[in-house]
Amino acid sequence: MDRLLRPTSLENALALLTDPAVRPIAGGTDLLVDLDRGGPGPDVELLDLAGIDELRGITVTVDQVTLGALTTHNEVVAHPELQQVALPLAQACLEIGSPQLRNRATVAGNVATASPANDTISALLALDASVVLRSTAGERSVALDDFFTGFRSTDLQPGELIMAITFPPMGPNTTGMWVKLGNRAAQAISVVHLAATVTRNDHGEVLDAKLAIGSVAARVVRLPGAEALLVGSPLTDERIAATGQAVAAAVSPIDDVRATGEYRTETIPTLVRRTLATLRDGDASTRWPSDPPCLGRRQRRKPIIGEVDELVEISVIVNGETHRSTRAQARSLLAWLRDEAGMTGAKEGCAEGECGACTVALDGQAVMSCLVNAAQADGATVVTAEGVATADGPSRLQQAFVDEFAVQCGFCIPGFIVAGSALLAEIPQPTDEQIRLALSGNLCRCTGYYPIEQAVRVAAASDS
Ligand SMILES: Cc1cc2nc3c(=O)[nH]c(=O)nc-3n(C[C@H](O)[C@H](O)[C@H](O)COP(=O)(O)OP(=O)(O)OC[C@H]3O[C@@H](n4cnc5c(N)ncnc54)[C@H](O)[C@@H]3O)c2cc1C
Numbered sequence: 001m002d003r004l005l006r007p008t009s010l011e012n013a014l015a016l017l018t019d020p021a022v023r024p025i026a027g028g029t030d031l032l033v034d035l036d037r038g039g040p041g042p043d044v045e046l047l048d049l050a051g052i053d054e055l056r057g058i059t060v061t062v063d064q065v066t067l068g069a070l071t072t073h074n075e076v077v078a079h080p081e082l083q084q085v086a087l088p089l090a091q092a093c094l095e096i097g098s099p100q101l102r103n104r105a106t107v108a109g110n111v112a113t114a115s116p117a118n119d120t121i122s123a124l125l126a127l128d129a130s131v132v133l134r135s136t137a138g139e140r141s142v143a144l145d146d147f148f149t150g151f152r153s154t155d156l157q158p159g160e161l162i163m164a165i166t167f168p169p170m171g172p173n174t175t176g177m178w179v180k181l182g183n184r185a186a187q188a189i190s191v192v193h194l195a196a197t198v199t200r201n202d203h204g205e206v207l208d209a210k211l212a213i214g215s216v217a218a219r220v221v222r223l224p225g226a227e228a229l230l231v232g233s234p235l236t237d238e239r240i241a242a243t244g245q246a247v248a249a250a251v252s253p254i255d256d257v258r259a260t261g262e263y264r265t266e267t268i269p270t271l272v273r274r275t276l277a278t279l280r281d282g283d284a285s286t287r288w289p290s291d292p293p294c295l296g297r298r299q300r301r302k303p304i305i306g307e308v309d310e311l312v313e314i315s316v317i318v319n320g321e322t323h324r325s326t327r328a329q330a331r332s333l334l335a336w337l338r339d340e341a342g343m344t345g346a347k348e349g350c351a352e353g354e355c356g357a358c359t360v361a362l363d364g365q366a367v368m369s370c371l372v373n374a375a376q377a378d379g380a381t382v383v384t385a386e387g388v389a390t391a392d393g394p395s396r397l398q399q400a401f402v403d404e405f406a407v408q409c410g411f412c413i414p415g416f417i418v419a420g421s422a423l424l425a426e427i428p429q430p431t432d433e434q435i436r437l438a439l440s441g442n443l444c445r446c447t448g449y450y451p452i453e454q455a456v457r458v459a460a461a462s463d464s
């Protein structure tokens with residue numbers, strides 16, 4: 001990668017995209033990992049979408065929900081109306097990776113990558129979503145079910161940008177839910193993910209049903225045969241059981257590192273049964289945690305225009321001091337912070353967004369700095385573990401880590417400190433559930449986590 005292109009108008013972005021070597025980058029959580037593994041090839045140039053206003057924002061009207069293409073998973077999670085009108089999507093977004101990842105990763109990026117394991121896709125298919133696409137040739141809207149053409153392939157044409165994702169809001173007679181079977185509670189790629197929406201009349205008879213399932217075929221699929229079994233009668237145990245069998249019969253999962261095909265097939269009827277019974281019994285929304293933490297709400301930064309190549313200097317305020325340097329375009333923010341800004345608190349554990357040791361606050365949001373292109377941080381404010389302490393000494397949280405023996409080898413601790421500080425800034429008195437959710441992106445090989453959770457509790461209590 002030689003350059004990062006940073007247009008601030010849609011017109012410029014679409015013109016730049018006519019060059020086949022140019023790839024759009026949103027959160028970068030798929031693309032940067034792919035680039036690191038040599039995926040898109042050495043000559044690719046990245047087009048940063050962050051400066052394009054038309055791609056931002058969530059709007060909800062009585063007829064339509066519109067997610068601008070830069071909508072992150074945490075923006076969906078934090079949106080006050082989406083839990084009501086799009087609960088399956090909110091539930092899927094909340095289970096993507098970790099809070100740090102969700103602060104960068106976008107729903108449109110999840111859709112564009114088109115992996116069968118991508119969690120929002122089943123939710124969006126069950127919500128009957130469409131994608132709005134634009135190129136220099138004009139705009140078109142494509143039903144999401146038609147957008148996916150096979151394994152990780154889509155109908156996105158060269159030069160086209162996803163502008164937005166749209167879908168009708170769930171009305172008062174519609175309930176919906178999304179579930180994930182993974183090998184652990186966080187940072188887990190789905191073994192199976194399933195979404196359902198059901199519309200019923202006042203007698204409980206199903207007027208319309210939409211089911212979508214992922215990680216069990218080359219692409220995430222709708223299940224029209226199983227849906228038809230539900231329509232026209234109430235959600236009886238018999239109908240639900242027959243639907244579960246029909247879903248299992250409609251797909252042919254393969255073995256992979258996460259599970260065997262046989263295991264997936266066996267679990268499908270149970271997942272379908274539990275999901276539909278929960279919808280029937282009216283407690284889908286109880287599967288939403290109270291006020292889930294996002295580790296910082298987005299603070300919109302004035303976009304910077306122009307290209308960054310190896311000669312262009314970037315400027316970042318790190319822990320209150322401005323740092324400028326060149327050679328930012330092909331490296332991560334983590335590498336830039338350590339090698340150019342001299343901040344070695346953030347650690348490289350995995351370099352793939354999995355461990356949280358590199359967590360820093362970028363414009364007030366906790367992120368995995370190994371998954372941020374350094375040039376995308378030009379003009380930003382960054383706080384690393386070094387910047388968390390006060391002028392008088394360690395912060396309350398840092399002191400609590402010492403007092404509660406929450407540190408052993410210490411490698412993971414800077415990441416926990418930044419994530420924990422972001423939690424306490426957002427929710428000064430978090431519940432145990434909120435502490436666990438907030439720290440779910442940070443791995444520790446030594447402590448067993450209990451003293452770490454206790455340190456956060458103690459720091460919160462000392463602030464009350
Ligand atoms: C540690 C880790 C854990 C993860 N966990 C999960 C998980 O639990 N569930 C899950 O589903 N995914 C997971 N992912 C995958 C990833 O985070 C998501 O797919 C994410 O939503 C991608 O969004 P992004 O903005 O980061 O995309 P980017 O990486 O910026 O882009 C991804 C692709 O989409 C294209 N693209 C982006 N925006 C547009 C646009 N507007 N128009 C056209 N093309 C566009 C890019 O060119 C690229 O090809 C994980 C990734 C990591 C690294």
Ligand code: FES
Nearest residue numbers: 349350351356370
């Ligand atoms: S998450 Fe960034 S180094 Fe592990």
Ligand code: FES
Nearest residue numbers: 409410444445446
């Ligand atoms: S204290 Fe050693 S990895 Fe966490």
